[in-house]
Amino acid sequence: MSKFDLRDISQRLSGSKNADALVSEFLGYLQAVRSDWRATLAFYEVSRDALVSLYAREGHRLMRRDINLPVDRLPPRLVRKFFHPSAFFNGTDRRSLLANLFQNSPFYEPDRTESAGLKELTPLTDWESCLCMPLADQEDLLAMLVLVSPDRGAFGNRVVNDLMPIKSMAALALAQHLHRAARAQRQGEDGGAAAATTAAADFQERIRRLNQHTVELADENQAKAERLQALTREIELLDQDSSEYQQELAQVKDQMQALEEQSAAATEHLNDAYAQLNLTQERMTELERTVGFLKDVFQAMALEHDRHDVSETLVDWFSEHFNIERCSLMVLDPGRDTLRIAAQRGIDPGVAARVRVRLGQGIAGWVAQNRKPLFVRVKSDARVVPYTAQDVYNSDSFIAVPLIHAGQMAGVLNLSNKQSGLPFDELDLDRALLAGSLLAMTLAGQEEARRSAAWA
Numbered sequence: 231m232s233k234f235d236l237r238d239i240s241q242r243l244s245g246s247k248n249a250d251a252l253v254s255e256f257l258g259y260l261q262a263v264r265s266d267w268r269a270t271l272a273f274y275e276v277s278r279d280a281l282v283s284l285y286a287r288e289g290h291r292l293m294r295r296d297i298n299l300p301v302d303r304l305p306p307r308l309v310r311k312f313f314h315p316s317a318f319f320n321g322t323d324r325r326s327l328l329a330n331l332f333q334n335s336p337f338y339e340p341d342r343t344e345s346a347g348l349k350e351l352t353p354l355t356d357w358e359s360c361l362c363m364p365l366a367d368q369e370d371l372l373a374m375l376v377l378v379s380p381d382r383g384a385f386g387n388r389v390v391n392d393l394m395p396i397k398s399m400a401a402l403a404l405a406q407h408l409h410r411a412a413r414a415q416r417q418g419e420d421g422g423a424a425a426a427t428t429a430a431a432d433f434q435e436r437i438r439r440l441n442q443h444t445v446e447l448a449d450e451n452q453a454k455a456e457r458l459q460a461l462t463r464e465i466e467l468l469d470q471d472s473s474e475y476q477q478e479l480a481q482v483k484d485q486m487q488a489l490e491e492q493s494a495a496a497t498e499h500l501n502d503a504y505a506q507l508n509l510t511q512e513r514m515t516e517l518e519r520t521v522g523f524l525k526d527v528f529q530a531m532a533l534e535h536d537r538h539d540v541s542e543t544l545v546d547w548f549s550e551h552f553n554i555e556r557c558s559l560m561v562l563d564p565g566r567d568t569l570r571i572a573a574q575r576g577i578d579p580g581v582a583a584r585v586r587v588r589l590g591q592g593i594a595g596w597v598a599q600n601r602k603p604l605f606v607r608v609k610s611d612a613r614v615v616p617y618t619a620q621d622v623y624n625s626d627s628f629i630a631v632p633l634i635h636a637g638q639m640a641g642v643l644n645l646s647n648k649q650s651g652l653p654f655d656e657l658d659l660d661r662a663l664l665a666g667s668l669l670a671m672t673l674a675g676q677e678e679a680r681r682s683a684a685w686a
Contacts (some may be wrong), residue, residue: 234263236399236550237373243403252407253285254292256400261287266379268288272297273373279313281374282530286353297350299546312338312374320467336397337390338362361382367405374565375400402525417592436503447493454489458482476529518547518656540672541573548665549575552658553649560643561673562589569594569642576647593630601639603631603663607653627653629662633670640673 239259246252247619253271260269272281281299285292301313337358340348340360343396352360357378365373375397377385461479465472549557556576569587588598597604608626628646632639643666648654 231639234396236395239396240399243399246403246407249404249407250292251604252400252403254287257285257287257292259396260377264379264384266381266384268378270351270353271373271377271420272299272351272376274301274313274371276371278457281351284351301622303347305340306345308338308340308344308347308362312362315560318371336364336394339385348376349681354378354380356380358382361385361390361393363393365401365404367401367408370405372404372408397527398598402522434507435436438576442497447489447496451486451489454482454486469644508681540676544672545573545575548643548645552645552661554645554648555647558582559641559669560598562583562598562639566639569598571590572641594644597630597642597643598639599634601632601634603666604660605629605654605659607655610670629654629659631666633664633666634672635670637666638674640670640677643669 242255242259243252246255257269257271261267269287271285273283273285274280275282278298279301281297281301284295284297286295287293291405292527301309304313338361340362342358344354345352345357345360348360348362349355351374353376357380359382360380361377363374363375364371366645406581457549458479463483465476465479520578545557549555558577559572561572562568563570567589569589571582571585574582587595589595593604606626606628627648628644630642630644633641635644643656643662645658645662
């Protein structure tokens with residue numbers, strides 16, 4: 231298990247009011263985890279091809295210093311890793327960092343011999359261990375994190391793997407602060423997000439016009455009311471029984487009633503517009519959350535994992551991001567007629583090792599045989615699929631999705647026991663189906679690698 235509390239750091243970063251507050255929380259959190267760690271964050275300006283500002287924490291204070299460190303003055307291997315992958319060949323076509331994300335490791339450990347080139351960025355001069363990690367948004371490099379320690383071997387593979395999701399969350403939160411105005415126009419995302427943004431703008435314009443019309447009606451209503459009061463006082467002074475004044479008064483009252491009806495109709499239209507705007511904003515929020523979830527899934531799966539524990543790692547990751555207490559991955563035995571638990575969280579290991587479910591039996595067997603997901607909000611929804619002694623669900627609401635790749639059934643992913651105590655919803659089902667598809671691809675890749683190794 232990771233020593234980092236991903237939920238805690240996510241709440242800290244998302245709660246930051248601006249970019250400086252976010253950087254302060256990020257650097258402070260890293261230095262609080264290990265007393266021997268010191269961290270800096272250097273921001274990159276692509277037009278100057280240089281690092282232009284450096285942030286560091288001194289106690290509870292965030293210190294900022296303007297610098298002008300051209301990339302070419304950094305260690306050459308670091309430049310090829312993050313900035314200019316083609317620099318080794320002195321080429322003019324220098325691709326961006328993310329264009330080479332899957333060809334280069336997303337971190338770099340300098341040698342002590344390279345300390346001179348990093349002197350302006352490191353908070354310690356006599357460090358023994360150093361780690362450099364880029365913070366990027368899509369194809370844009372935003373900044374470079376530099377971690378140093380006076381201890382040797384302070385940044386092993388496990389520590390680096392634990393730091394990757396934290397670095398990704400910080401990069402995403404920083405990009406949201408720096409590019410909030412342009413984020414709605416980002417291309418390559420779901421086409422429905424652009425349509426929802428346009429609809430929201432139209433609704434806001436309608437609301438503005440309705441508000442303006444309501445104000446005009448209110449002003450006119452107020453003017454009519456003042457006129458009515460003046461007429462009433464004049465009638466009382468002149469002649470209460472005058473038919474002419476009484477008719478005029480009746481006309482004014484009719485006008486007032488018509489204005490009140492118009493005002494009521496305008497208020498109703500305004501309420502409808504607000505309701506539609508709220509619905510559109512909720513849909514936009516769900517789309518953004520789903521896109522963010524997919525980014526996190528791809529980043530987690532892009533990390534290097536041991537082939538033997540990748541299933542356990544992904545199950546733990548799904549449990550954290552779905553906020554659930556119980557998650558299990560069931561795969562087919564070689565005979566392909568029985569399901570067993572390959573990885574789990576929240577189940578007694580002794581019980582999990584004994585679970586065997588035949589295809590068509592119980593919930594997981596039904597899902598595997600029919601190749602259909604099962605989404606249960608309350609226990610009564612699952613009447614079509616009877617429970618068996620082998621089922622591992624202990625809550626009223628759960629999700630079970632089949633893992634299918636290239637027409638082949640690989641297994642079943644089970645999610646239950648939300649930590650909040652609330653039932654699962656449609657958004658949870660959509661995310662589970664997406665996660666199941668990616669997990670099926672991973673399992674298929676492992677099986678192909680195993681077969682290739684066996685033939686070799």
